[in-house]
């Protein structure tokens with residue numbers, strides 16, 4: 147057991163606990179094993195937490211759909227109340243020794259309430275970390291940068307009000323590498339430095355809380371959410387398996403980028419510069435599809451024109467998505483969903499347009515918020531969000547704490563498995579939106595390339611972000627930025643377009659870092675997405691290549707999904723995988739994803755057959771970009787030069 151690592155057993159203030167000195171403890175846990183009291187506490191908690199969730203979500207919904215200062219204040223008030231409620235809950239829960247509670251359901255719930263929480267900190271530090279995170283989120287949301295203006299010098303005026311959304315648009319659309327490098331630098335140079343000290347304090351507090359909860363550091367506590375000490379190895383193995391496919395993709399993409407930008411921007415056989423991949427974080431390469439698509443003549447897979455021609459409305463797109471789910475025997479959206487969802491951008495008020503699915507925790511109210519635009523991307527997004535609603539509906543009878551995915555990757559994994567069946571040539575053809583023969587080889591390779599630019603390109607980024615955070619919690623903050631780029635280069639094969647130093651804090655350019663949002667879930671979700679899809683396809687009796695499988699109208703596939711969703715988080719996720727694979731395995735695996743992309747891998751290997759290096763070779767110039775003190779630009783390590791200089795000085799002194 148993880149907790150047995152901790153030497154001292156501690157007793158704390160509580161309903162029937164004993165008082166101890168908080169400064170001298172390693173780990174907080176009560177002694178009570180009273181099941182009746184535990185069950186009564188959990189019953190009360192269930193009602194109160196559901197009510198609290200309803201209040202907070204209602205306030206958040208009101209603000210997101212009408213962004214006024216007043217509604218923002220109300221939302222912050224409710225969020226602060228919830229933070230207080232969480233702290234009180236922890237105080238009540240930690241009185242029990244969950245490891246010795248006889249009832250497995252109560253034990254599981256108490257474990258959830260006393261781990262992965264900062265509530266073990268003193269009131270003062272608990273408030274401090276809460277406010278640090280909101281300050282960091284605010285800085286992230288309000289940072290503005292200057293536009294690229296060739297010919298204009300530093301002291302002249304340029305437009306300096308570009309926010310993250312504008313920057314993302316430039317990174318997606320521009321093909322001017324100087325503009326891309328400028329935009330990339332602006333964001334990274336402006337966002338990191340103001341967050342650095344705050345983040346260091348945050349990491350310190352997160353570690354203190356984790357140690358009070360019985361963990362070595364906050365990274366170990368984050369891994370504990372997966373309820374299996376071997377899970378890291380399992381993920382490392384999947385990453386290892388995906389690497390050959392990623393390297394083939396990168397090699398092919400590099401060749402195309404050299405054709406576009408020349409070998410002064412992209413070094414043949416080297417890593418890729420992070421600014422020319424169509425995305426601020428180089429995590430999704432779909433925006434450079436126009437440069438890399440294998441068969442440009444067969445480029446048209448976008449059914450937007452057909453959606454417009456057939457006169458779709460947002461409502462009809464939502465009804466179409468609902469019919470997708472009911473065709474598999476899954477639930478229709480409840481009346482409250484249709485009454486309260488926001489499916490169009492309203493006139494006359496400012497709203498937050500990011501698509502999202504909401505559970506109001508009262509078993510009645512479920513909503514989607516989306517400023518639907520009439521295009522294929524939005525049609526697919528609706529299916530994704532509605533899959534989250536299906537998940538909410540299926541586990542809605544579970545206790546509050548179990549109303550979640552089996553592990554943090556399940557919700558997103560299931561929603562994306564649905565998307566694999568919708569953004570799918572056969573499906574689009576079946577629903578009358580795609581009229582070309584879908585058996586065409588070139589079309590299928592194009593389709594797989596598009597998917598690979600999104601999914602395969604994403605794998606190393608999704609994997610490394612949390613590795614960086616784990617390293618930071620374990621080893622401290624001394625090499626924060628160099629460590630970030632070490633991992634980016636090692637796993638992703640990308641380098642920054644400009645020199646970086648320890649004054650920078652480039653990991654903070656990704657919102658999940660300053661906003662304290664765990665990220666391993668996205669890597670897990672990526673694998674699960676294909677795993678769930680494959681199992682559902684087998685149940686549906688589909689026999690062709692995996693990327694052509696469509697779950698539409700398959701009740702058998704619906705049953706597979708239903709079984710995954712309805713247990714929520716009440717069972718260990720290994721049990722869920724074991725039962726969805728009919729006993730075959732309980733492991734997360736990369737095999738289904740590799741099977742999906744196999745035709746593309748064959749194609750890529752053929753394309754790359756004359757390449758000297760599949761993958762990338764790292765030169766000292768690459769590392770010099772982010773470790774300038776070790777590798778000065780000349781290639782001779784600066785530290786070595788400094789050392790020789792000192793020796794010479796001492797020698798001169800000596801001979802004088």
Ligand code: X8Z
Nearest residue numbers: 429500558608656658663668
């Ligand atoms: O953060 C998100 C969603 C919220 S669940 C917007 N995603 C990850 C990211 O943006 O990096 C979705 C894809 C991965």
Ligand code: ZN
Nearest residue numbers: 530534558561
């Ligand atoms: Zn989602």
